Amino acid sequence: MVGLLGLVCQWVAWRLRLPAILFLLLTGIVVGPIGGWLNPDAMFGELLFPLVSMAVAVILFEGSLTLKFKEIQGMESVVWRILSFGLVASWVSISIFTSWLLDLDWHLSLLFGAMVVVTGPTVIVPMLRSVRPNARITNILRWESILIDPLGALLAVLVFNFIVAESTGGNEWLAVMLVFFKILLIGSALGCGAGYVCGWLLRNDVIPTYLHNVFVLISVLSVFALSDTLEHESGLLAVTMMGIWLANMRGVETENILDFKESLSILLISGLFIILAARVNLDDLIELSWQALAILAFVHFVARPLKIISATMGSSITWQEKTLISWIGPRGIIAAAVSALFALRLSQLGFENADLLVALTFVVIIGTVVFQSLTAKPLAGWLGVVEQAPRGLLFIGANQVSRTIAKELKRLGFEVMLADSYRSNVRQARMDGLKTFHGNPVSRLAEKELDLVGIGRMLGLSQNDDLNLLAVQRYTREFGKKRVYSLPTQASQRKSERETVSEELAGVALFSEDATYSKLASLVAQGAEMRTTNISEEFTLEDYLEKYGSKAIPMFVLDTRKNLSILSGVPTQEQVPPGSRIVALVKAERVAEKIEEKKQDAKAG
Numbered sequence: 001m002v003g004l005l006g007l008v009c010q011w012v013a014w015r016l017r018l019p020a021i022l023f024l025l026l027t028g029i030v031v032g033p034i035g036g037w038l039n040p041d042a043m044f045g046e047l048l049f050p051l052v053s054m055a056v057a058v059i060l061f062e063g064s065l066t067l068k069f070k071e072i073q074g075m076e077s078v079v080w081r082i083l084s085f086g087l088v089a090s091w092v093s094i095s096i097f098t099s100w101l102l103d104l105d106w107h108l109s110l111l112f113g114a115m116v117v118v119t120g121p122t123v124i125v126p127m128l129r130s131v132r133p134n135a136r137i138t139n140i141l142r143w144e145s146i147l148i149d150p151l152g153a154l155l156a157v158l159v160f161n162f163i164v165a166e167s168t169g170g171n172e173w174l175a176v177m178l179v180f181f182k183i184l185l186i187g188s189a190l191g192c193g194a195g196y197v198c199g200w201l202l203r204n205d206v207i208p209t210y211l212h213n214v215f216v217l218i219s220v221l222s223v224f225a226l227s228d229t230l231e232h233e234s235g236l237l238a239v240t241m242m243g244i245w246l247a248n249m250r251g252v253e254t255e256n257i258l259d260f261k262e263s264l265s266i267l268l269i270s271g272l273f274i275i276l277a278a279r280v281n282l283d284d285l286i287e288l289s290w291q292a293l294a295i296l297a298f299v300h301f302v303a304r305p306l307k308i309i310s311a312t313m314g315s316s317i318t319w320q321e322k323t324l325i326s327w328i329g330p331r332g333i334i335a336a337a338v339s340a341l342f343a344l345r346l347s348q349l350g351f352e353n354a355d356l357l358v359a360l361t362f363v364v365i366i367g368t369v370v371f372q373s374l375t376a377k378p379l380a381g382w383l384g385v386v387e388q389a390p391r392g393l394l395f396i397g398a399n400q401v402s403r404t405i406a407k408e409l410k411r412l413g414f415e416v417m418l419a420d421s422y423r424s425n426v427r428q429a430r431m432d433g434l435k436t437f438h439g440n441p442v443s444r445l446a447e448k449e450l451d452l453v454g455i456g457r458m459l460g461l462s463q464n465d466d467l468n469l470l471a472v473q474r475y476t477r478e479f480g481k482k483r484v485y486s487l488p489t490q491a492s493q494r495k496s497e498r499e500t501v502s503e504e505l506a507g508v509a510l511f512s513e514d515a516t517y518s519k520l521a522s523l524v525a526q527g528a529e530m531r532t533t534n535i536s537e538e539f540t541l542e543d544y545l546e547k548y549g550s551k552a553i554p555m556f557v558l559d560t561r562k563n564l565s566i567l568s569g570v571p572t573q574e575q576v577p578p579g580s581r582i583v584a585l586v587k588a589e590r591v592a593e594k595i596e597e598k599k600q601d602a603k604a605g
Contacts, residue, residue: 002038005031006270019123021273021332022369025362028277038278049344052276055268056337057224057239058217060153063334064243079143081311083151090117090307091155097298098360101291104353107163111342112357114159115335116299116364117307118152119145123332123369125448129478131328131377132387135453137321141328146449153334157236158184160342164232167349186230187237194223194238195245203251216246236338253423269337276340277362285359292360296367304329320383328376330368335361390456391564392416396441396471397462398425398434401520405461405555406434408530408583414564415454419446420462442467442474452478457566460486460507463517472507485510485566487517509568511555520553520585527588532558532581541576548586556583 005027013020031038040048095113099106124145128138165179198219201207207215220239227238246252285292305326312322339361346354380386392415395402399420406416410433418429419441426438437450458475460468468486475484486507531552535541557565558581565575576582 001031002271002274003267005274006267009274010270013126018373019126019330019332019369021123021269021336022366024270024273025277025336025366028274029280029282029362031274032278033280033282038275040275040279049341049348052272052341052344053235054221054224055272056341057236058220058268059272059337060157060236060334061220061239061243063153064240065247078312078315078317079140079147082140082144082307083147086307086311087117087148087152087155089310090303093303093306094295094299097302098295101294102288102353102356104356105351107166108346108351108354108357111156111159111163111346112339112360114152114156115339115342115357115361116331117155118148118334119329119331123330124328127328127330127373127376129452130373131380133324133380134321134385134387136317137324137385138387138453139451140325142451153338154237154240156334156338156342157240160338160345161187161234161237163346163351164349167351183231183234183237187227187234188241190223190227190230190234191238191241192245194219195242195249198242199246199249199252202253203249273336276336276358279340280359280362281355285363288356288359288363292363293367295360296364299364300329300368300371320385324376324380324383324385327379328372330372331361331365332369336365387454390415390454392455392457394419394441394452394455394458394475396420396458396460396468397464398422398429398436399461399463399521400524401517402459402461403429403432403434404524404530404585405459407432408532409556409564410434412532412558412564412583413562417451417455419450442470457483458485458507459510459566460484461510461517463521468507476507482508484508485568487511487515487520508566511553511567512569515553523553523585523587528585529588530583531586532583535576535578535580535582537578540578541571541573541582544576544582545570548584551587552584554582554584557581558583 006024009023009027010020012023028038032040044051091110091113093113094116095106095109098104098112099109104112124141128141132138133141161183162180165177165183198216201215202212220242223242224235224239228235307329308322308326312325317325339357343354343357346357393406393409395406395416395418397420398418402418402420406418406429410416415435417435417437418426419437419439420426420429421438421440423438426436429436435451437446439445439449441450457479458471460471462468462471465488472484472486484507487510533544535544554567554571556567557571557576559565559577560579567575571582
């Protein structure tokens, strides 16, 4: 039942473009404390804590795999300050307010503050795609969510470990610090060591490719168990450090591991959050009542703005942009996962009111997601920071054909992004000065990390028909049915009517009826190049077609307002009025003739 409910929640979230965690938590509360159909404690008994611990370990490992130091280099100082001064300001202010309002133990207040400073790409990205703020706001919020996910988790783990160390070491501060540093030492050393060993084995092909995912999963669970055995509560720190080490180790491909871990994380998250929400005590929520809402209001209206203001002082960011950045900060997966796990453990250690952590955290998560989803878009419009109609293009595939076309469009002033899972293609595109995404463009990783700021259309130019088809389905809901295009391969044109995909599902045809990937790739390999030609009263479209005929494949039309139209057949007079420009792939023969004409003109001059 839990699996089916999780699947339904994920589907509803996909349809509504809202974070899935919202529906998972609400479903858990309905089937648990409200309906009484699910009782996790009775269902799992003593296995509940170990199962939750292992699930959280995998989620933290998957999150830490996204923290790549090379991607942080060159990042503007605002994001750095959000992750340092801003994070501390938010953590301390929430902790002090919670302790004062609820008269809560300062240990629990510090832990609660550490847990709710974390946003995350799984909740931020759907909101950004709905609101569509300008590029500066989007990039700041996107990078904050990606980086604060593992860093915030690490902060929460360290605070929790300190609390455990104090409860174990007694009142002697020396004993407390000894236990704390022992946890840090064992967790960090074992995590980094395991990360290095796993990375070395993967990099040197000691482990066959088909066993990579299983090997890494077993390694994560083994490291978690071993670390917890050597020093209690050090396992989460160990798997977090292991993920960070693997993500930054040279020569280790983590993309396929991430794809697998994302699928596994979806399964774990779907089941875990329904189970955790089913354990929420409604009496705690009723007892908290206005205090819980006061904490939610403080997190949104005080702590978040304090975090952003302290990080953006002296920057060029306008007050309108600061306001929207302060407004958008929904809490997500890490907060929900660690709150439930730590509450279970702290209750076992004898901390009173530890269960309140779960109720408070869930109120903050649900409140921030719902409130900000409803209000962020109108606020962005009122502030005037909504992105203008996006003119950029997403290329599925970074092959030679895509690179040839993308370079010309970039020269004409259009934003281009090339997505490909082949490292050699991505490397060559980067050498050509093109923006790239290394990974499967229809993966969950792409949903979190593929930068679509300024992108409004998709061109399926992969040599893989199936990938183009999947990309059309994926990005139709992003850009609209009439703004996703695909180029068939030669093999697809040979398919019978029974094998051919419906035109409605295949996207708008690119360039012309007889244009295929194989044909374009062959022309480019033979020296064909992109050319942009002016159309005027003196040199009309008819003159252009007569001059080039079949020697050119018109692809785009650029009008007098610099609006780009993508062609799906032979251009017409209505599409190409005087003053427009045609962007086409011109065969090598014409290139040679042009060079010869220039030579003759030079001699005549």
